[in-house]
Amino acid sequence: MRIVVLGGGPGGYAAAFEAARLGAEVVLVERERLGGTCLNWGCIPTKTILRSAHIVADTRQAAEFGLEATVASVDIDRLRERKEGVVDELVGQIESTAKRLKVQVVYGEGRLVSPLEVEVALADGSGVERISGDAVILATGSVPFRLPSIDHDMPGVWTSDEAVSLGSIPDEIVIIGGGVIGLEFACAYAAFGSTVTVVELMEQILPGNDRRVVKATQTSLEEMGVRFFLGDAVESVEQHGERMRAILRSGESIEGDVVMSAPGRIPNSAGFGYPEAGIEMDRAAVKVDEHFRTNVPGVYAIGDLIGGMMLAHVAEEEGVVAARNAVAELHTVGASPHLESVRYDCIPACVYTFPEVAVVGSSRDSAKERGIDAVQAVAKFAANGKALGEGESDGFVQIAAEKGTGRIVGCQIVGPHAVEIIHEVAIAMRYGIGARELAETVHAHPTVSEVIKLAALDAAGKCGC
C-alpha cells in the first residue's frame, strides 16, 4: 500500500508519519523545507520573537518588581540567529522522524497529473519524477492573502513572511488586519519600541470573538501604545522615498517605514492541477467530506488547504485522521471501513499577545444562537495570588455552561498562561466533565488555574447543578 502526501507542513508530515506507523509505504513531497508555514514562517518563529519581546516588556517594568535594570534593546542579528536556531532544531527533528519511520521525502514542487499520480519538478533541478500511489493526501497549506489594491513588490510592504525574516525592526509600522497574526506582530513591535498602528476593516479586532475578550485585548494593546483604526480600510499604499503612506477609506493617511499586510491567508491551491484532476473546489479551498475525502476516490485533503480553522494543531489532527481513513479504506476494499472525523467543537484557538488569549467552544451568546440555553460565569485574575505575584493580574476566565446539566459549552481566557491552562477546559468538554466536576477538582495553590476552578464553581451554581 503506497500513500503519497503532497506538502510537508504540520498537516502533511502528521499524515505521512501516521500512515507509515500504520504500515503504509509513504512518499512525502515538499517544495521547500519540512515543517511548512508553522515551523518556518508561522507559529514557531513568531513565538520565538514574542518571547524576546516579552523580555523587553519585562525589563521595562523592572522597577515595579523592585529591580534596577536598563530596558533591553534588540540586537536584530542575534534575534534572527536565535529564531533560526529554534526553527532549524525543530525542522531537523521532523527530518529525523521521517527517516526513522522510513518516509521517503522528495524535495520539489508537486502537481497532480491524474488523481493518483503526482509529478514533481525536483528541487535540485535534476528533472521531473512521477510518483503514483494507492491514495494521495493533499496538504499544500495556505499563503498570505494579497490585497489587490496594494503593490506587494514595494520594499516597504511586508507580509508575515518578511516580518519573520527579521530584516529590520521598523520605527513606525502600519499593520493591515486586526486578526491573530496582525495583533501578535503589533504586540511584538510595540514591545520592541516601534510605533504601531493597526487598521481593521471590521468594527472590532479579533473578528468573531466574544466582546469581553476583544475589549480586554484592545485595552492591553492600547496600553502598550498600539493605535487602532476600526471599521476602516487601507485603500492604497504609496512609497515616498524611504517612507510608506497608507491611505484609508476614511480619508486618513498614516505614514510608516513599513506597511505590513495581514488581512488573512488563503488556501494554496492554484496551479497544482487540482480542478484538472476533477477535484471539487469551494473557491480556493479543496472541498472534503467529514472524513477528509475529496469527491475523487482515493484523494484526501487536509489542513489550511481545506479552509475552516486554519491552525497548525487542526491541520495535524486532520492529517492523522485522513491517514487512518486512507489506510482503512485501502485495507477494506468493497466493505465499509470504520472512518474517523475530527471534533472541532473542543479545539482551542490561541492568540499570543500580552496578555495571552485562549478560547475553546462557544460563548453564552453564540451558544444561544445555536439554541443552547447557557449561563456565563466570570472570574478575574485580579484576585489570584500567583497572577498578582507575577505582576500579570489583568484578565479573566469566562465559562459558558448549559443550564440544568452544567455541560461546559465554552471558555474564553484572557490572562497569564491562558494558552496553557485552556486545555483543562478542552479536556472537560471533550470528555463530558461538567462545571461541577471541574470545580470539585482540587487545584494546586498558588496557580493561575485556580481562576478556572472559581469560574467553574460560579457556573455550576448558576446552572443549578
Ligand code: FAD
Ligand atoms: P502549511 O504549514 O502551509 O504547509 C504546507 C506545505 O506544503 C509547505 O511546506 C509548502 O512548502 C508545501 N507545498 C505547497 N505547495 C506544494 C507543492 N505544490 N509541492 C510540494 N510542496 C508544496 N497556527 C497555530 O496553530 N498556532 C499559531 O501560533 C500560529 N501562528 C501563525 C503565525 C503566522 C505568522 C502564520 C502565517 C501562521 C500561523 N499559524 C498558527 C497557522 C499555521 O501555521 C497553519 O495553520 C499551519 O501551518 C497549516 O498547516 P498545513 O500543513 O495545512 O500547511
